[in-house]
Amino acid sequence: MMKKRGCALWLAAMLLLAVILIPVHGHEIPDTTRAGSIRIAMKDGKDALPGGTLTLYRVGEIAESNGDYFFVLAPAVKDSKVSLKDIQSAETAKKLAAWIDKHPTQHTQVQIGKDGKATFSDLVTGLYLVVQTEAAEGYLCADPFLVSLPMHDGSGYVYDVEATPKVEVEKEPETK
Numbered sequence: 001m002m003k004k005r006g007c008a009l010w011l012a013a014m015l016l017l018a019v020i021l022i023p024v025h026g027h028e029i030p031d032t033t034r035a036g037s038i039r040i041a042m043k044d045g046k047d048a049l050p051g052g053t054l055t056l057y058r059v060g061e062i063a064e065s066n067g068d069y070f071f072v073l074a075p076a077v078k079d080s081k082v083s084l085k086d087i088q089s090a091e092t093a094k095k096l097a098a099w100i101d102k103h104p105t106q107h108t109q110v111q112i113g114k115d116g117k118a119t120f121s122d123l124v125t126g127l128y129l130v131v132q133t134e135a136a137e138g139y140l141c142a143d144p145f146l147v148s149l150p151m152h153d154g155s156g157y158v159y160d161v162e163a164t165p166k167v168e169v170e171k172e173p174e175t176k
Contacts (some may be wrong), residue, residue, distance in 0.1 A: 028157060034125065034174060035122050035159070036125065036150060036159035037122070038120045038163065039118070040119075041116055042116045042117070043168050048116030048117070049112070050114045050136060051135075051137060052141075053133045054110050054112060056108045056110070056129070057096075057128065058124070058127075059127050060084055061073075069082070071087060071148070076125065077096060078131045079103070082096050082099065088146075092146065094143070096129050098164070110137065126148070128146065128148075129144060130163070132144075139168065139170055140167070145163070
């Protein structure tokens, strides 16, 4: 009986030691060498919304600390001092867009096609700011927004990201 108990304790100690010594990553590591794309679909309800121009700025780079991945400001916008702690915030995107408006930086522009879509291809990983610089006729420009490349969808990283911003019809001036 003592021999069995001793063996069981020894086996438990060895299993515990193995668990402690084996390095384990709790999540997938993003491939920062892989190119990706951002595809924007402009829609009014379910209908495609053709026309207008989208401008893309790379505003963040992927950084790592103790196995955690996050974004830091890219060199082109570092002087903006905008915090990237909450990249889901519309305010973060608006602050970056306002800063870029006063401090022009490298960008890529794409016309929105007849199908209401615009694609930015062969992009390096990072955080991107999308600004609609020209709206479709009869519409207001969509608010600026941020897109993470890659984007984590809960099951893994996606390197070809799709986004659909909200659009608003231009309002007619009120008559009195």
